[in-house]
Amino acid sequence: MSHIGSYEERVKNFDWSLAEKELEYSKGGLLNIGWYCSDRICNMGKGDKTALIWEGLGGVEKRYTFHDVRRASNTIGAFLRSLGFQAEDRVCLFMDKIPELYLSFLGVLKIGAIAQPLFSAFGDESLHVRLDNAEASAIITQRKHVGKVRKILDKMPYLKHIIIVDHDGKKELRERETVFSLEKADPVEELEIHPTRAESPSVLHYTSGTTGQPKGVKHVHYSLISQYLTTKWVLDLRNDDVYWCTADPGWVTGTSYGIIGPWSLGVTQCVLDTGFNPESWYRFIEKNRITVWYSAPTAIRSLMKAGEEIIRKYDLSSLRHLASVGEPLNAEAVVWSERVFGLPFHDTYWQTETGSMMLTNFPGMKIKPGSMGKPFPGITATVLDPDTFEEVEENGRPGLIGFKPGWPAMMRTYWKNEATYRQKFQNGWYIPGDRATIDADGYFWFIGRDDDVINTGGHLVSPFEVESALLEHEAVAESAVVAKPDDVNMEVVKAFITLKPGYEPGPDLELKIMNFIRKKLSPLAMPQEIEYVDSLPKTRSGKIMRRLLHAREWGEEIGDTSTLEDD
Amino acid sequence: MAEMKDIVLEYVREEYMEDEDEELNYDTPLISGGIVDSFSMVSLKRFLENKYNIQIPDEKATPEAFDTVNSIVALVQEYIK
Numbered sequence: 311m312s313h314i315g316s317y318e319e320r321v322k323n324f325d326w327s328l329a330e331k332e333l334e335y336s337k338g339g340l341l342n343i344g345w346y347c348s349d350r351i352c353n354m355g356k357g358d359k360t361a362l363i364w365e366g367l368g369g370v371e372k373r374y375t376f377h378d379v380r381r382a383s384n385t386i387g388a389f390l391r392s393l394g395f396q397a398e399d400r401v402c403l404f405m406d407k408i409p410e411l412y413l414s415f416l417g418v419l420k421i422g423a424i425a426q427p428l429f430s431a432f433g434d435e436s437l438h439v440r441l442d443n444a445e446a447s448a449i450i451t452q453r454k455h456v457g458k459v460r461k462i463l464d465k466m467p468y469l470k471h472i473i474i475v476d477h478d479g480k481k482e483l484r485e486r487e488t489v490f491s492l493e494k495a496d497p498v499e500e501l502e503i504h505p506t507r508a509e510s511p512s513v514l515h516y517t518s519g520t521t522g523q524p525k526g527v528k529h530v531h532y533s534l535i536s537q538y539l540t541t542k543w544v545l546d547l548r549n550d551d552v553y554w555c556t557a558d559p560g561w562v563t564g565t566s567y568g569i570i571g572p573w574s575l576g577v578t579q580c581v582l583d584t585g586f587n588p589e590s591w592y593r594f595i596e597k598n599r600i601t602v603w604y605s606a607p608t609a610i611r612s613l614m615k616a617g618e619e620i621i622r623k624y625d626l627s628s629l630r631h632l633a634s635v636g637e638p639l640n641a642e643a644v645v646w647s648e649r650v651f652g653l654p655f656h657d658t659y660w661q662t663e664t665g666s667m668m669l670t671n672f673p674g675m676k677i678k679p680g681s682m683g684k685p686f687p688g689i690t691a692t693v694l695d696p697d698t699f700e701e702v703e704e705n706g707r708p709g710l711i712g713f714k715p716g717w718p719a720m721m722r723t724y725w726k727n728e729a730t731y732r733q734k735f736q737n738g739w740y741i742p743g744d745r746a747t748i749d750a751d752g753y754f755w756f757i758g759r760d761d762d763v764i765n766t767g768g769h770l771v772s773p774f775e776v777e778s779a780l781l782e783h784e785a786v787a788e789s790a791v792v793a794k795p796d797d798v799n800m801e802v803v804k805a806f807i808t809l810k811p812g813y814e815p816g817p818d819l820e821l822k823i824m825n826f827i828r829k830k831l832s833p834l835a836m837p838q839e840i841e842y843v844d845s846l847p848k849t850r851s852g853k854i855m856r857r858l859l860h861a862r863e864w865g866e867e868i869g870d871t872s873t874l875e876d877d
Numbered sequence: 878m879a880e881m882k883d884i885v886l887e888y889v890r891e892e893y894m895e896d897e898d899e900e901l902n903y904d905t906p907l908i909s910g911g912i913v914d915s916f917s918m919v920s921l922k923r924f925l926e927n928k929y930n931i932q933i934p935d936e937k938a939t940p941e942a943f944d945t946v947n948s949i950v951a952l953v954q955e956y957i958k
Binding site for chain 1: 940
């Protein structure tokens with residue numbers, strides 16, 4: 311029997327107070343995610359239980375019990391306090407998936423500061439705009455990433471400390487750089503937890519939109535309530551499970567379900583900090599006897615591509631439940647996983663702003679391959695007419711997904727951007743920006759984004775950000791960026807550019823521009839294809855019509871071109 | 878062959894290595910080692926195609942084939958006329 315049991319019963323009797331009771335939280339009382347994920351588990355007598363099994367390059371393994379996690383996060387929290395950090399200061403976490411990333415996350419929260427996790431593959435420009443928006447006081451990083459911070463340091467007077475967790479003493483420290491070694495630091499047994507409450511800010515995750523700079527999605531400690539319950543009911547985690555969430559905590563899945571969910575339940579989790587490789591993934595599952603696996607469609611499709619022969623080389627019989635998030639999971643992948651693992655991947659739908667799962671395929675429910683499933687109990691979800699924002703009555707008629715605000719993990723605002731936050735609500739609904747249909751059985755089916763944002767490998771890339779960065783290349787006169795269909799990543803970035811006089815189109819220039827964007831923004835944002843054009847389609851007022859280029863890439867109808875500039 | 882290995886090695890070091898002190902040799906795992914991610918592999922493939930005037934079919938550009946300088950050079954050799 312799964313934790314969720316009867317969905318209908320759960321929906322009928324649902325109240326978030328159910329999770330509050332289990333977590334022994336009383337309204338108005340203290341609530342700190344860092345404490346819940348470590349100290350509380352130790353207080354429950356599970357301190358000696360393994361919390362984290364981490365594996366890095368070359369098979370190097372480290373294990374941490376919940377006592378270790380508690381102590382290490384205390385030690386990091388105490389260190390930050392010794393540097394003068396206070397509640398609500400923003401502390402950026404800019405690391406690969408090393409243990410210090412997970413432990414720092416809790417340490418930052420324990421002192422009441424706000425954790426700002428950023429994907430470590432971000433280039434200096436991507437890093438700068440996000441640090442700048444948050445006005446981060448510190449960045450905790452590794453020596454391999456310090457170069458990117460040094461490059462932009464002069465532009466960040468607010469950044470007081472660059473904390474390097476693996477300094478080997480070979481190179482001299484520079485201005486504002488500090489060393490912290492978890493192994494060498496005196497362990498702090500007791501730390502005074504900052505008295506955060508439900509609405510105290512906890513995490514700032516950055517997400518991209520069609521226009522403007524990336525937005526800082528502000529979450530609060532109360533998010534724990536829905537992260538805990540969705541982990542329990544949808545991922546179905548139990549005390550004896552060994553769980554693997556493949557997401558990077560630089561993105562929301564990696565914190566909501568790669569740290570908070572499993573650890574608030576006191577469940578052992580595994581982290582593999584190496585690049586993607588099908589054999590090493592299967593070997594990791596076999597070695598650690600992983601039981602519950604939460605991954606992403608891009609990875610699943612890459613595993614499909616690698617074939618079934620290698621699966622037979624490994625004993626994957628420990629697996630009992632599989633789930634997926636990032637972009638819609640195609641029906642073929644669900645059918646494939648059922649055939650090769652004997653278990654279907656359960657798709658889940660949510661986003662950075664929602665903080666926790668919204669539409670889910672939960673254990674025990676009949677899966678319709680390709681569907682996003684049904685609303686999690688307590689979530690009121692619908693499809694809205696895009697013009698009136700009234701609910702669509704007929705089954706199967708496309709519209710915008712809408713959620714009734716009010717679940718615990720909902721973002722509280724966009725950092726320093728309340729106006730854009732307010733625009734996300736229409737007629738009493740929160741609009742995540744995706745189009746879908748609902749069938750007669752209440753299952754949601756994804757259609758696509760309602761904007762130009764590119765979803766590549768489950769990560770959102772702003773076309774505006776890439777276009778702006780392209781214009782900074784010396785050869786580029788104009789740019790337009792759209793999504794291009796891709797078998798593995800669902801979409802990849804494609805750029806159309808016109809060149810400045812004196813530059814000739816060619817493959818070498820294309821590679822230079824690709825690398826320019828990769829280093830400036832990130833590998834995700836790097837155009838996988840660049841097409842040289844003589845001019846870009848524009849409206850009479852001079853606005854680039856991405857829509858036409860997008861339609862061409864996807865073989866769709868071009869639609870109304872009455873506003874197209876005459877050439 | 879040896880020259881090609883050094884060219885690829887230097888290109889990887891120059892373009893993808895963030896920590897210049899990190900060790901890089903012909904057998905250092907690039908993809909599984911997290912030095913080159915699957916998105917960046919596209920630019921590495923493009924470099925090889927431009928440099929050696931070849932076309933590497935997408936289905937041959939696997940994480941395994943691109944995992945070390947040695948395996949990359951072996952792949953490129955297949956397509957050099």
